[in-house]
Amino acid sequence: MNRSFVVRNPSVLIFLVLLSLFTLVVTILSEGFGVGLLSTSFVKVLGKTLCLCLIAIAMDLIWGYAGILSLGHFAFFGLGGYMIGMWLMYERTRQIVENALSEGVLPPTPEEISTGIGNQIFGVVGSSDFPLIWAFADSLVLQLAFVVLVPGLLALVFGWLAFRSRVTGVYLSILTQAMTLGLSLYLFQNASGLRGNNGLSGLQNLPGVTAPQSVVSLWFFWASALALGLGYLLVAWVVSGKFGSVIRGIRDNEARVRFLGYSVETYKLAVFTLTACISGIAGALYYPQAGIINPAEVAPIASIYLAVWVAIGGRGRLYGAVIGTAFVSLVSSWFTGGQAPDIDLGFYAIKWVDWWLVLLGLSFVLVTLYAPGGISSFVDKLAGKTMEADR
Amino acid sequence: MSTLLEVSGVTVSFDGFRAINNLSFQIAKAELRAVIGPNGAGKTTFMDIVTGKTRPDTGQILWGDKSVSLIGMSEARIAQAGIGRKFQKPTVFEEQTVQENLLMALRKDRGPLAVLFFRPSRADLDRIAELAAQIGLTDTLPRVSGELSHGQKQWLEIGMLLAQEPQLLLVDEPAAGMTPAEREKTTAILVEAAKTRAVVVVEHDMEFVRRLNCKVTVLHEGAVLAEGSLDHVTKNQDVIDVYLGR
Secondary structure: OOHHHHHHOHHHHHHHHHHHHHHHHHHHHEOOOOOOOEOHHHHHHHHHHHHHHHHHHHHHHHHHHOOOOOOOHHHHHHHHHHHHHHHHHHHHHHHHHHHHHHOOOOOOOHHHHHHHHHHHHHHHHOOOOOOHHHOOOOOHHHHHHHHHHHHHHHHHHHHHHHHHOOOOHHHHHHHHHHHHHHHHHHHHOHHHOOOHHHOEEOOOOOOOOOOOHHHHHHHHHHHHHHHHHHHHHHHHHHHHOHHHHHHHHHHHOHHHHHHOOOOHHHHHHHHHHHHHHHHHHHHHHHHHHHOEEOHHHHOHHHHHHHHHHHHHHOOOOHHHHHHHHHHHHHHHHHHHOOOOOOEEOOOOEEOHHHHHHHHHHHHHHHHHHHOOOOOHHHHHHHOOOOHHHHO | OOEEEEEEEEEEEEOOEEEEEEEEEEEEOOOEEEEEOOOOOOHHHHHHHHOOOOOOOEEEEEEOOOOEEOOOOOHHHHHHHOEEEEOOOOOOOOOOEHHHHHHHHOOOOOOHHHHHOOOOOHHHHHHHHHHHHHOOOHHHOOOEHHHOOHHHHHHHHHHHHHHOOOOEEEEEOOOOOOOHHHHHHHHHHHHHHOOOOEEEEEOOOHHHHHHHOOEEEEEEOOEEEEEEOHHHHHHOHHHHHHHHOO
16 A cells, blocks of 8 residues: 555545544544533444444445445344454453452352353353353454454355355345345354344443443444544555456456456455455444344345445445445434434324335435436535546 | 367257357467358357357367366466457446556456556556557557447457467457458458467458458358368358358
8 A cells, every 4th residue: 555546546535534534523522532512322323333334335345346246244244243242241241250259258160150151141041051152252362353254254155155156146145145144043043152132232331441431432433433444445455456457347247357367256255255354343343332232133134224325325436335324324323213303294194213214215216216326426526527537 | 380279079069959069170379260150150159168168068179288178177267378269249348448458458467366466567557558559549548448439449359368468369250340441450450469379260251351361260050161261161162052152
């Protein structure tokens, strides 16, 4: 990433500057460090939105640039969340259990501690034994590595099977839906070892940290902003050179790229796996801010929403993915959070909690019909450049 | 002259229909060859087989000095081995510039990591300028290739093939839809290319084949009907019956 890369891609620089300014403004207005105009829960909403923007960038890379409409990337997002959630939950429970047991007359044995933690975590699914997958839950370093490795490995195996068989287009989309549905159904089982439909909870409490949530929320907000900035820089760099040429070539004419001597399957697999890793990181930052993760998070619909955000924002331009995701998910939480005033028509009251989906569907159809470039095509017009300028 | 590509006894059937029927074909290292034949003679299928898109039911395809079998190799591996293919319809990457198209085709390491860290050197850019001059697209290098005329796209695709530096070039109907002046230029590019490598041109247009002034192979129902100079094959009664007589 040399200087010429940023110079050749002014949108990257503009994005990073705007992101930094946004981070600064939110910090100044926050309760934790600033004047307190923004509530802690709103800071969390903004932080979560940044994580969604990060996975949207991954989605734009795989769909907008490489032309693979994956409808399963929330599986990787969820796995990232579960991996960090396991450590958060284990470590915090361990501290609580140890404190409780240390009040006894005799010092507790390791077995007592282990059983205590197991009871606390797995009591809801009627067990106190640690499943095998929790073997490394006491190690932050390993669980952080798993945030990247587990989604990456799943993507590698799934992608290898799918791309090697030359599954493309809508069939691949269906397969990715099946993947995320399968993961979701598996996690719903109590025997999955991840607390079934209860999921992992209390993730907003960092073990050993006494700082209030107003401060912790900002830590995560900053981390999310940093991850988004780095992710944007990485993906913009990946698509800027010949690699970007090749994957856009695959999107537009796969056979031609093959006859040029490029192993199309290897490229698809590389992009699929890279985007899965980015999604895992985004999920690992998202769920500690959400506080809870359960199998419903990786339901097929979540990944479809992701595609809708990117489509509304504008494919094939990274800032398009960010704009679409930020806009739609914030508007979505406004409408579904009960803040939007219901419209009483006398004979029928439009409740936005129910009608928001209709509005979202309608705007998706309208964007597809009248602004195929998405919301960001208006940004392009404002910037006085044509669509090809940033490709 | 030694043989570059040797196809022997190749048969391919699609749902019982024999698209290629016991076909044998040879081409030398620096040779220009025209392949003609009526629709359905198996010309495109022949190219599909050589480039690895279609797998033959029986037969052998041997390549190069070491007589490597191409059967079972992926399209990408065959392309890397030195066989370039131009499609009937001009297929360039329309959303990318002429320069990006040529850069992608340039003979370089095709692995994802090498490509990820690749940045064109002075020599690469010079080579692209040279290729652009050869195909007459010097002025259009920074333009998006979708804006090019039909003829220019055809040349760009030929330029991309040359950038690959293949030992064998398979060209499917390069003159289709071209103006007479464009045809002339295309002929010149192909004749020039054939001085240093093998070029196989599949063509319908007799006038264009005559201009190429090379050995001609006539395909019919998936097999070679006649081979030799254009004058020789056009006097062949079988050829007149199945092809020219129509």
